[in-house]
Amino acid sequence: MCGIVGYTGKRRAVFILLEALERLEYRGYDSSGVALLEGGQIFVDKKVGKIRELIKSLWGKELNATTGIGHTRWATHGGVCELNAHPHTDGEGRFALVHNGIIENYRELKEYLISRGVKYVSETDTEAIVHLISLNYEGDLLKAVLKVLPMLKGAYAFAVISSMEPNRIVGVRYGSPLVVGLGEGENFLASDIPALLPFTKKVIPLEDGEIADITPDGVSIYDFEGNLKVKESITVQWDLLSAEKGGFKHFMLKEIFEQPRVVADTIKGYISRDYELPFSLKDFRRIVITACGTSYHAGLIGKYWLERFVGIPVEVSYASELRYSDTPIGEGDLVIAISQSGETADTRFSALSAKEKGAVLLSIVNVMGSALSRESDYTLYTHAGPEIGVAATKTFTCQLAVLFSLAISAHPERENLINQLLKVPNLMEEVLSKAEGIKEVALNYSQRKNLLYLGRYLSYPVALEGALKLKEISYIHAEGYPAGEMKHGPIALIDQHMPVVVVAPRDRVYEKILSNIEEVLARKGIVISVGFEGDENLKKLSKDFIEIPQVAEELTPFLTVLPLQLFAYYIADYLGLDVDQPRNLAKTVTVE
Numbered sequence: 001m002c003g004i005v006g007y008t009g010k011r012r013a014v015f016i017l018l019e020a021l022e023r024l025e026y027r028g029y030d031s032s033g034v035a036l037l038e039g040g041q042i043f044v045d046k047k048v049g050k051i052r053e054l055i056k057s058l059w060g061k062e063l064n065a066t067t068g069i070g071h072t073r074w075a076t077h078g079g080v081c082e083l084n085a086h087p088h089t090d091g092e093g094r095f096a097l098v099h100n101g102i103i104e105n106y107r108e109l110k111e112y113l114i115s116r117g118v119k120y121v122s123e124t125d126t127e128a129i130v131h132l133i134s135l136n137y138e139g140d141l142l143k144a145v146l147k148v149l150p151m152l153k154g155a156y157a158f159a160v161i162s163s164m165e166p167n168r169i170v171g172v173r174y175g176s177p178l179v180v181g182l183g184e185g186e187n188f189l190a191s192d193i194p195a196l197l198p199f200t201k202k203v204i205p206l207e208d209g210e211i212a213d214i215t216p217d218g219v220s221i222y223d224f225e226g227n228l229k230v231k232e233s234i235t236v237q238w239d240l241l242s243a244e245k246g247g248f249k250h251f252m253l254k255e256i257f258e259q260p261r262v263v264a265d266t267i268k269g270y271i272s273r274d275y276e277l278p279f280s281l282k283d284f285r286r287i288v289i290t291a292c293g294t295s296y297h298a299g300l301i302g303k304y305w306l307e308r309f310v311g312i313p314v315e316v317s318y319a320s321e322l323r324y325s326d327t328p329i330g331e332g333d334l335v336i337a338i339s340q341s342g343e344t345a346d347t348r349f350s351a352l353s354a355k356e357k358g359a360v361l362l363s364i365v366n367v368m369g370s371a372l373s374r375e376s377d378y379t380l381y382t383h384a385g386p387e388i389g390v391a392a393t394k395t396f397t398c399q400l401a402v403l404f405s406l407a408i409s410a411h412p413e414r415e416n417l418i419n420q421l422l423k424v425p426n427l428m429e430e431v432l433s434k435a436e437g438i439k440e441v442a443l444n445y446s447q448r449k450n451l452l453y454l455g456r457y458l459s460y461p462v463a464l465e466g467a468l469k470l471k472e473i474s475y476i477h478a479e480g481y482p483a484g485e486m487k488h489g490p491i492a493l494i495d496q497h498m499p500v501v502v503v504a505p506r507d508r509v510y511e512k513i514l515s516n517i518e519e520v521l522a523r524k525g526i527v528i529s530v531g532f533e534g535d536e537n538l539k540k541l542s543k544d545f546i547e548i549p550q551v552a553e554e555l556t557p558f559l560t561v562l563p564l565q566l567f568a569y570y571i572a573d574y575l576g577l578d579v580d581q582p583r584n585l586a587k588t589v590t591v592e
């Protein structure tokens with residue numbers, strides 16, 4: 001979704017806003033803009049395209065303002081053009097506002113505003129908020145915001161400045177993320193922590209229904225009734241380097257290569273002898289996993305593990321489907337919500353509605369202080385560090401590490417299973433050391449229009465994940481399928497033009513998947529397989545064979561997914577695409 005930032009202090013705001021915006025660009029990148037408070041006036045500049053277009057436009061301008069707000073957009077309401085880009089103003093230059101989220105009742109608000117003589121110039125929902133604040137302003141920005149909030153329906157975070165109140169920003173969170181950064185004689189606002197890392201590690205993640213009133217000398221937090229709240233700040237553990245490319249061409253590539261380390265870090269937290277869950281999984285009659293995208297694929301793998309090692313039934317639902325389904329859910333159920341960001345609207349709202357019905361809510365989250373982590377009864381963190389590439393990679397394997405540790409937590413064979421798990425990071429290193437070979441294979445398929453990905457058992461979700469990686473960053477159509485289902489339909493697609501990626505480690509379904517490969521070959525399909533080193537069967541049957549080291553059957557997803565991430569990466573990079581910021585996508589999806 002969009003990214004918003006704010007700064008007030010002693011430094012030149014424009015530089016801080018641009019640096020913070022660049023670090024938020026993964027949240028949206030179709031246009032960007034800043035509004036700066038200078039000499040009792042608001043200067044606004046906005047440009048279509050990446051933030052570098054905005055930087056070019058601002059280059060050489062004498063901008064000394066020390067307070068301002070900025071925005072990078074992922075369009076929801078209104079096309080991609082300068083008029084619709086943020087910040088939006090009230091037309092008289094008295095207020096400027098940036099917004100992330102959706103104002104669902106903006107049409108009624110717009111009609112009302114027009115009836116009051118307001119000139120509404122954009123196609124956005126956002127513009128309504130700034131006009132409402134302007135109409136309700138009586139000398140105090142916070143009071144005007146408090147008057148407007150009851151009129152807004154939807155999920156949003158916004159930041160507003162006024163030309164009449166220098167050195168003040170008011171930020172509001174209701175359903176979309178907003179974090180306050182605390183400095184010395186300066187304070188910040190941002191949608192996400194990575195934007196703040198160059199400036200401060202002391203942050204206050206706002207909760208829904210909170211307002212931050214920010215000046216260089218202090219931050220006050222209020223609820224929507226205007227009551228002052230006492231909030232503790234937290235110190236973020238992520239360092240600045242973890243949010244930089246560190247010599248890699250793309251964040252995605254860096255994040256793929258970070259996996260052995262961050263998986264080891266994540267495992268560490270959950271395998272000590274004394275680690276005990278605050279509840280017993282066996283006490284639940286059922287587990288329901290809710291998640292989206294890559295996190296959903298991790299959930300599918302978690303299901304196999306939980307059913308195998310805990311022995312209770314597990315359902316995995318797309319969060320967007322669970323939310324509006326009639327699935328009976330309530331007391332006796334454990335809901336596990338998996339989310340890198342902890343802000344995904346579908347995941348949060350499906351989990352919250354289950355919690356309201358009496359289920360216990362456990363979340364697996366990467367971002368400390370995120371909404372989902374606060375809303376859950378229990379949270380298990382992945383220790384992946386910030387993930388900037390829009391395509392999830394390292395957070396997927398870290399989610400697997402948490403899910404596996406959770407599943408085996410009370411198993412009689414736990415010690416033995418932990419010993420197996422501890423070998424995983426080194427084995428992941430081994431796979432990654434063969435990246436050049438995987439690149440060679442990948443480039444043979446860069447001109448294809450369609451690929452099929454097949455797997456069975458634990459490799460089925462890996463196939464889904466491989467297909468998702470390819471389509472989201474290379475725009476090549478890719479379909480993941482359970483290999484056994486192929487004969488029930490997708491087999492009709494196979495001919496000499498169809499590459500089929502088969503994930504086939506030697507596990508309990510190995511013989512079965514070999515038969516599925518034969519079925520592909522019988523129809524002249526081209527097989528690219530991922531399997532254990534030295535597997536002569538696979539080698540013979542495949543046009544390209546990618547080897548991974550042998551590992552215990554249960555742990556294969558940690559290794560099999562790596563070549564598929566690299567396969568997608570190398571194709572997208574070869575095609576010259578924007579790997580870290582693929583078209584139409586946003587890192588954190590805070591709308592339903």
Ligand code: M6R
Binds near residue numbers: 390
């Ligand atoms: O932050 P979340 O894990 O809740 O995000 C869920 C999906 O939006 C995310 O996994 C998305 O599918 C990624 N682009 C996949 O690479």
